[in-house]
Amino acid sequence: MSAHLTFSSTWQAAQPRLSVLTPFLRDDPTSLLEMLEREANALAGSVEIILLDDGTGDAALTARLTQQLANLTLPVCLITLAANEGRAIGRNRLATAARGSTLLFLDSDMRPDSDHFLRSWADLIEARDPAIAFGGFSLLQAPTDAKFAVHRALAAASECVGHVERAQQPEKYVYTSNLLVRRDVFEAEAFDPGFTGWGWEDVEWAMRVARRFEVLHIDNPATHMGLDTVQSLAAKYEQSAPNFARMAQRHPEIVAAYPSHKVARMLKRVPGLPVWRRMMRKGAEAGWLPVKARAFSLRLYRAALYADAI
Template identity: 30%
Template sequence: MISVLIPIFNYNTTPLVASIHQQLEMLPFNFEIICICDASTEFLSENESIKSYAHTQLISLKDNIGRSKIRNLLVEKSNYNWLLFLDADVFPKSKLFIKKYLDLIENRHSEVYCGGLIYKQEKPKSEKILRWVYGKKREEISVKRRKERPFQFVTGANILIHKSVFNSLRFNEEIVNYGYEDVVFIEDLKLNLIEVNHIYNPVFHLGIENNLVFLKKTKEGLENLYLLNSKNILKGENLKLLRTFRVLKILKLTWFVVLFFNIFEKLLEYNLLSSKPYLLLFDIYKIGFFCTVYNAKRE
């Protein structure tokens, strides 16, 4: 009935698989758990124990194929019609996490369900505080608010989708660099008028990167966002950053934003890497970097 699909890259996913497997075994439904390790170099021995669970397989790739291709490959390997995508660094809040999804499958009011993402209440160490603050403020969204903007607050870290819907769209394999492949997929859902049903069935996001890594990945993602947008792969109507950029472009103010960013980049980073980062400054940093990428590509 259900295939749980987990892409892995340099993360110990055994606790997640153990929890999900225990929940699945208590229910009278056919299931499988498929994990694909995308050429990881870390936690290899820890993840080997995944193979010991019934109806569970771990596939290890020699070459890294990227975040889009690995999700498509997971579906190709699956045997059941309902697909539950979970990121490797999450953990279900409830011991009834799987049961809640299976109840929805039996009733089948929708083809796509998003359970949501939450973060632990306790603050991490200061070197990881930026990612935690961002997650608490920008990703931990109430069901009510998610329902108001159903295509803006979808997370691929915890999503249940019928295979027929997935196969009609699939992840765009033109996307080989880091970032926004899930946003493209969600935008395709919207363009194809496929409803996303938001529910409260969250997972904790546990893989909190340190501030420097998060900032680096943010910039890599923004470079990819520019590429996807310039190729018209991603229109980004649900992305505030792109909407802001378009206004600046119309007003011919991108040069000013770039000038501001060049002057204040280090000061912005000083705050973002501190123990008290402000998300408003993070937003300014991102639009400044994005405009810098735009100007550089034009030259």
């Protein structure tokens, strides 16, 4: 697929060791760029940013980004695609475009929790040159609107985990939201392009790569700003069911220990599951229920979707 490339004025002269790779689809990464730009002078061209617009088709957004790039000190490249390629293929494309020996996958809806976020990653590379490292993420800067309460509760319980706890199951807590990967590791184990839509391509990648390389967990978090409503999150879960099944087929021993897989197997035997599944979603959408109850209903809804897929 053809791509249009736009560069900041500092791109050509830079000699980056670290490439920050940020795909987006209908998100606006301008705020993230503003935050990263604060570290530009201290980094002196050692870190580059590559953005991939994966088929957003928003001329106004492209124009804003083009104008922003013209004023940045950071070396930045914007890749604009006319049509969507998908998360796995897009991240592989970003890695191909990168010039650094180490890659940092950073989602466009993330916001660094410190003013030395990139410097901390650069210092880690200098000190240890890790194969893979995950910095973690938080909800410190995330919106607190009531419509996001269920997603906030789910993320706080299962994803916003400290680095000590994450290190006990290193391959489980790996997300491309804030993930450092050495280039030779990524070239040995790229994302599986068979994963389409939303979900699980990063976890499946981690299962493969952890067999060959150490996965390091550190405390350098960024906030996940992109909280979803119940309706939006349920739609993503619906997209993710085939991906979950693909992962379970490839890594049956690991996935069999996942609570979501265990519950899906149990629900598979429940008579009239489609009816129960609709009730689970209604429970998650019921604003009058306590947030914990709604979050539990949404987790059951996801497991019920997976029951049909596995």
